[in-house]
Amino acid sequence: MTLLRILGIAAALFGFVPVAWAQQGQSVSVGSGVSYEFLARWDVDKLDRVLTTDTPAFSGIPVTYTPARNAVKLYRVTYPSVVPERGNKPIVATGLVAVPDIPGSALPMVSYQHGTVYGKEQVPSFPDQSPETQLMIAQFAGQGYILIGADYFGMGQSKEPEGYLVKASHQQATYDMVLAARAVLAALKLSDNKLFLSGWSQGGFVTLAMLEKLEAAGMPVKAVTTASAPADALAAFQGFLNFPRKIDAAWIPTIFILTAFSFENYYAVPGLARSLLTEEAYEVSRKAYMREPFDAAAIPTDLRKLIRPEYFDTQYFAESAYGRIVANTQSYRWAVKTPVRTFYGLTDEAIRTELGQLPMMWQKAMGNNKVEAIATGETTHRGTFARAVPLWKAWFDGL
Secondary structure (H helix, E strand, O other): OOHHHHHHHHHHHHOOOOHHHHHHOOOEEEEOOEEEEEEEEEOHHHHHHHHHHHHHHHHOOOOOOOOOOOOEEEEEEEEEEEEHHHOOEEEEEEEEEEEEOOOOOEEEEEEEEOOOOOOOOOOOOOHHHOHHHHHHHHHOHHHOOEEEEEOOOOOOOOOOOOOOOOHHHHHHHHHHHHHHHHHHHHHOOOEEEEEEEEEEOHHHHHHHHHHHHHHHHOOOOOEEEEEOOOOEHHHHHHHHHHOOOOOOOOOHHHHHHHHHHHHHHHOOOOOHHHHHEOHHHHHHHHHHHHOOOOOHHHOOOOHHHHEOHHHHOHHHHHHOHHHHHHHOOEOOOOOOOOOEEEEEOOOOOOOOHHHHHHHHHHHHHOOOOOEEEEEOOOOOHHHHHHHHHHHHHHHHHHO
């Protein structure tokens, strides 16, 4: 009997697939509900195309990145987690592990938290559909770092509705992703020797929230970086509603749509979205959140056509069910122990300069100097991310 036949019988009897078979896209179980499948191997030429061609097209600005030194193997990870806001309801989540194709058994690891996306598969575990993840793979995994990234609940292959800016769920998804990634790495005869955290936009918020949980759990983190992080949702949302800028992005209404339905689902507040959104905008907004077919042109770009007029009164907003949840949606109000650098752009159409500086200023108000805010110049939302990434890596390399 051939070895291949023996392994096939073992797989059928005991429910596992040998590691070598992962190269064929089959699922490999590593125990405790965690499994992984091989996606692709990106060679140096592909990684360099991401750095020199694809990322400038995505960000709209030229940035010089360090060329890739090694190929990268990509794996989709499936892992169990729970939804804290729903009484720890069990959930299955997905994420990415990108492993440098180099000798060695212990490497530094970056957990990257992705920004706002509109497609369920525009997330780390579907890297071909995620330009931001591609940049992180090329710049970090292509330079000898293990790169991981959770898809967040409701994204990737998760069956739940999206939990956009739902803090405890973001914390749980990312924490459990680290544990799952380490189980996969162990199966691949690898481990991480330093853990770094990074995130852009929504992912900046998630990164800071993740750090809060990891510090509370006693999990060591070497350093943390963010770009364009909305660390305080109340400050951001009140700004959009009552103190708009000429440069505010046309897609800002989407943030209100995603939070309205996410908060309604995860915090169990029936009718929350309908109480916030105008009658005319409700149904198309619901379809957008649920990823049902909808006319994107029907989504109002004017917040006054999307949101009921009473919410533009700051006191009403603060006392509303939606406003009370928004007020608790923050990720900077604890005494940070880990070195953090938050990067912000001076012409970011989504994040004000002062919001980018807020985590640092709040920590400094206590006398804590662990958080440093750094400007990336006259950069847009995407441009801030593109320019920050090589600065993240330079700092991590020095640590």
